[in-house]
Amino acid sequence: MGGGSTLGGRRSRGHLVGVRTARIAAVSAVALIGTVLVAGQAEGTGGGGGSLKPVVTGLNGPRGVAAYDGKIVYSVGDGSVYEAWAYGKNKGIKKLGTVPGGFPPAIDTNRWGVTYALTGAGGEPGQPIPPGGATLFRMRPGKAPLPIANIAKYQAKDPDPYNVSESPTETNPFGVAVLRDGTILVADAANNDLLRVWPNGKIKTVARLKPRVIKAPSNLGGQLVPSEAVATSVTVGSDGYYYVGELRGFPATPGTSQIWRIKPGSVNAVCDPVKPYKGHCQRYADGYTSIVDLAAGPRGTLAVVQLARDSWLAWEMSGQPTAVGSLFLQYRGKYNKAGYKKELVRGKLQLPAGVAFNKYGSLFVSSPLFGPGAVYRVR
Incomplete structure (x- = not known):
């Protein structure tokens, strides 16, 4: 992928999620088409089961979704974060603040309603990270976002030992999850690792995801090539246990994105696709494509969001302004392995980006990542 914008403002190593500026402009230019797509989502029933009920509409580039009590929290394209009532359309909307970067941050909210927002790196590889980029913020109503940890500063001294391309210290924080003890997990899509952050800014590396040798699609030569994990979600x-999802770097072959299961409290665990069932990080599920978010539900269920069902690279090469993504429920099987999976609202989500369960078991998803969109409740 060439230069220009990316899902995190910066192209990550291994050709992570390149979305050219022209593509984003094209999505904005077809706002009317996007509005029609969103309306269709709200009214339709997916072939995979379930329907979509709008919770908050009229959003520009919705991404992150979190939930607590009877509320949802969500982020949008200019870096702003809001909360709203989860069971009434456009009800109780309140702005929590805006973080730097001009791109919707990853977010998660603890059980007391404290939200953490994670910014990406911004810009192009090799360029300085702008102020506020690659940073974890704490957000409280009525207060300015408070920077908690500088992820880029930490990664500069913690290079990826399994680096395939670009700089081994490159960073693009992309996924976030709050633990019950108040620490925060951060998935770094460029450094291919999982970090644990303390409220005082202390950081430790929980696990590193090694590249996987995959077969490129036939239109890209069909050879076996090393492909980076691109840890987008946690x-x-x-x-x-901690669950981490992969996007899969170039050539983004469909069906090669994994979900890893990591033992709580791990430090410097290795997620190895050659030895996937050894150590404190083990493969939980395989066969996914371009994962961008995960959410844990009741009884071991995971919700899994695929940005584009044919892969992010296939979308990039298609020249189309948008692409159909996917939402799956992954059920737990035996012996800490995944069981069967079920697709919801099949064909009804364009470039979905974020997903969350609340404590009542309701499931929420945002779509599309670029252009006019909404947060929906899946029924």
Whole structure:
């Protein structure tokens, strides 16, 4: 992928999620088409089961979704974060603040309603990270966002030992999850690792995701090539384990994105696709495509969001302004492995980006990542 904008403001190593500026402009230019798509989502029933009920509409580039009590929290394209009532359309909307970067941050909210927002790196590889980029913020109503940890500063001294391309210290924080003890997990899509951040700014590396040798699609040569994990998402399961989802770097072959299960409290664990069932990080599920978010639900269920069902690279190469993504429920199987999975609202989500369960078991999803969109409740 060439230069220009990316999902996190910066192209990550291994050709992570390149979305050219022209593509974003094209999405904005077809706002009317986007509005029609969103309306269709709200009214339709997916072939995979379930329907979409709008909770908050009229959003520009909705991404992050979190939930607590009877509320949802969500982020939008200019870096702003809001909360709203989860069970009434456009009800109780309150702005929590705006973080730097001009791109919707990843977010998560603890059980007391404190929200954490994670910004990406911004700009292009090799360029300085702008102020407020690659930073974890704490957000409280009526107060300015408070920077908690500078992820880029930490990664500069913690290079990826399994680096395939670009700089081994490159960073693009992309996924966030709050633990019950008040620490925060951060998935870094460029450094291919999972970090744990303390409220005082202390950081430790929980796990590193190694590249996977995959077969490129036939239109890209069909050879076996090393492809970076691109850790875009993290959630904490009902079993207390950490689950990390992969986007999959170039050539983004469909069906090669994994979900890893990491033992709580791990430090410097290795997630190895060659030895996927060894150590404190083990493969939980395989066969996904372009994962951008995970959410843990009741009884071991995971909600899994795929940005584009044919892969982010296939979308990029298609020249189309948008693409159909996917939302799955992944059920727990035996022996800490994934069981069967079920697709919801099939064909009804364009470039979905964020997902969350609340404590009542309701499921929420945002779509599309670029252009006019909404946060929906899946029924």
